[in-house]
Amino acid sequence: MATVLIVDDSPVDRRVVGGLLAKSPTLDIEYASDGEEALVRMEEVRPNLVVTDLIMPNMDGLELVAAVVKNYPLVPVILMTGKGSEQIAVDALKAGASSYVPKSVLQDLLLDTVENLLSMAHEEQTLGRMMDCMTGCRFSIDNDVTMIPALINYLRRFIRQAKLCDETGGIRTCVALEEALNNALYHGNLELDSHLREGDRAAYRAMVEERRHAAPYKTRKIHVAVHLEKDHGAFVIRDEGPGFDPRVLPDPTDPTNLEKPSGRGLLLMRTFMDDVAYNEAGNQVTLIKRRNNSDNGWQQ
C-alpha cells in the first residue's frame, strides 16, 4: 500500500479528491487542510506522495512544494491548479513539483498521474537502496579530456551515496582524483612534460591534439577502479604510458618553484587524500580516503 496525503483547505474538495483516489485499492488516503498541517502530517504518516491545492491559508501550495523538496526529496508532489494559474504551475514545476493536474480534469487524470509518479518514485527509492549495496566500480576511458569532469561528477555522487565522507571531504577527494586523472592522461598516456606548458602554450595544446590521434598514444586508456572497504575507499588510477619516478618531482612549494607548473598535482593529491602510493613502474597511483577522518560524517 502507498500513502497519499491530500492537502486542501476546502473540506468538500478534499472529499472529492479523496473519493477519486479511493478507487484504487492500493492507496491509503490521508488529509491536511493547509501546508503547515501537511508538514506535521508528513512527519506522522510518512506519505509516498502529496497532492496539494495551490491557494490555501497559512502555507500555500508553492511554499509546501519548496518545503517537501527540501525535507523529503524522494516524495513527489502533484499540484492541483485552477483556471488561469498556468504560470503558477510552471513556477511550481521549477520549484520541484513533480506534476500538476488542472482541477477541471481531475476525474480523468489524477489517479493515473498518482499511480505513474508512485511507480517512478518506487524505482528511484529502490535504486537508492541498491547504491547503498555497491562496493565499487570500474571504468576504462579513452584519452578524451571531456570524460574527466564527467567521471569526477559521477565519483562525487558515488562518494556521497557511499557515505565515504561529508560534502567537503567529497570535494577534497575529487580535487585529488582530478589531479590523478589529468596526470594519467597528459603525463602518462600522452607523455607530455609539464615544462612544455611554460613555453608556447598554443604549441602545447597542438601537441596534445596531435598525440591524442597518433600511435602509440591514441590507443592507450585510463583505468579507474574504486573499492569501498569498511574503513576506507581506495581509488586506483592506471595509465598505459611508460610511467615516471615521482621522487624526481621538484617541491612546488619551494619559493624558487612557486611559478613552475611541476608537482602541484601530486602535492594536492597528498594533501587531500590519506595515502597516495605509486606502483614501481610509476603508471599506477592508489589514493586512499579513510572513513574516520575529521572531514567525514560517516558513522558505523
Place this chain on the structure above:
Amino acid sequence: MSKPKYFTVEQADGIVIFSSIGSIGGLVEDAVRTEWDALLKQVDAMDAKHAVIDLGSLDYFGSIMLELLVVLWKRVSAKGGKLALCNVSPVGLEVLYTAKFDTLWPIVPDREQALEAVSN
C-alpha cells in the same frame, strides 16, 4: 572569440576583473586553458595594470587553476601591477594555501576588498 564558458572579463579604473561563471565542477583542462589565453589577449589590449580574480562560482579547483593564475600573474607583474583573489571557496582556499600561493597575492573575502588591495 566565442562566448566565454568559464570566465568573464571586465575593466574598471585600471583594474581588470576576471569572474568565474557557472557552477563548474571539474574544469575541462584544454578548454579552460584555451579560453584563458584568449581572455589574456583581450586583457593585453586593455589599459589595465592590476587584476582581481573573483572565483565565487567555483566550489573547487586544482592545479589547472593554479597554473592559469601564474600565467596571469606573470603578465600583471611585468607591468608592475598587483593581483588579488576573492570569493574563494573553503576547498579553494585549502588549494591556494597548500600551494603557498597566499605568499604571492592577497586572498580576501569579497570583491570590494580585492579592489582595495590592488588599488593601495
